[in-house]
Amino acid sequence: MCISCAPKGPEPWRQKHKVEFFVENQSKRTALFTELVGRGAIEFKWSDDKGTHKEQGELDFWKQGDAISMRVSKLGELLAWFGGEGKDFWFFDMMGDEPTLTVGGQQGMFNDIEVALVLLGLVPVPKLDASVNNEVFNSIDAQGRKWSATYEFEKHRPLHITMKEGDHEAEAKHLTGILVEIDNKHELYWPETGGNIDLTDNQGNTKIKIAFSFLSTIVVDEPMDRVFDLEYLKSALKPQHVLQGK
Numbered sequence: 001m002c003i004s005c006a007p008k009g010p011e012p013w014r015q016k017h018k019v020e021f022f023v024e025n026q027s028k029r030t031a032l033f034t035e036l037v038g039r040g041a042i043e044f045k046w047s048d049d050k051g052t053h054k055e056q057g058e059l060d061f062w063k064q065g066d067a068i069s070m071r072v073s074k075l076g077e078l079l080a081w082f083g084g085e086g087k088d089f090w091f092f093d094m095m096g097d098e099p100t101l102t103v104g105g106q107q108g109m110f111n112d113i114e115v116a117l118v119l120l121g122l123v124p125v126p127k128l129d130a131s132v133n134n135e136v137f138n139s140i141d142a143q144g145r146k147w148s149a150t151y152e153f154e155k156h157r158p159l160h161i162t163m164k165e166g167d168h169e170a171e172a173k174h175l176t177g178i179l180v181e182i183d184n185k186h187e188l189y190w191p192e193t194g195g196n197i198d199l200t201d202n203q204g205n206t207k208i209k210i211a212f213s214f215l216s217t218i219v220v221d222e223p224m225d226r227v228f229d230l231e232y233l234k235s236a237l238k239p240q241h242v243l244q245g246k
Contacts, residue, residue: 019130022137022149025156026124029191032182033122035219036063040212042072044080047205049246055079055095059210062219062227063122068113069227081233084113089245090230098240103230105245118147119172120210121158121194125149152177155192170201181216 038061045054057074067085071078082091089112091102117123126141137149145165152159161172178195179187193215199208226232234242 017132017135019127019132019137022132022151023124023127023130025151029156029193030121030123032191032217033063033180033193034065034217035224036122036180036215036217037061037219037222038212038215040210040214042070042211043209044072045205045207052205053095059212061212061215062222062224063117064224064228066114066117066123067228068116071227078237081237083228085228086114087112089113091245092233092237092239094237099237100241100243101234101237101239102243102245115145115163115170119161119163119170119199120197121161121172121174125161152192157192158194168201168203170203171199173198178212178215181214181218183218 038059040059040061041056042059043054043056045052047053055072055074057072057079060071060073062069062083065085067083069083070081072080078094080091080093080095082089084090087104089104093100093102118125125137125147126139126145128139128141130137130139132138135150137147137151139147141147143165145163147161147163149161150159151157155177157177158172158174160174163170172194174194174197176194176196177192179190179192181187182190195212195215197208197210197212199210200206226236
């Protein structure tokens, strides 16, 4: 019998999810991520007026509301500290002979915190004008940026998220997941998010690799009142130059 000539059976049935499925599950998954602390490793590459830079180190990560703060160090020496909220972005570069603070601008790591939070999977992809095609969630946000995302269907963590706005493109590949510790909940009920994430952004030729070893919503012993305070960080880190980003 010619196997190739045998009649083919029906295509395997696949669940087709609607917009509401993705919106509800992402809202539920991230609902308790208002405040976070994380530890891990980071590798980052970016370009600015001084050329192309690449560095790696240990990562301390904090999130509070729509703000993030990320400290990078190696063997106890501070290399960089960057963060902000919305489009208010700041970056302490401690790797040169003269420590420099850059505030705002398009060339830099995570220069749009709102976009960064979505790419990191810590807030849902915007749901305005949303649709689903072949299990890919697509939407356009209030700023006209186009989003697409795919998710794992058991824990609903992101697998791949992209954002396009004109010539600006950013992408996050969530290679593995990590459970996020929730106070007073057994780990069987902890939500999952990206644990090993590769991010790229064509603004400033930015590439970031993050490998979280720990993420928690328990921040009671964390310096949350200081790590988001730019004026405090300026007084503590004492940059020799303060620049306005381009």
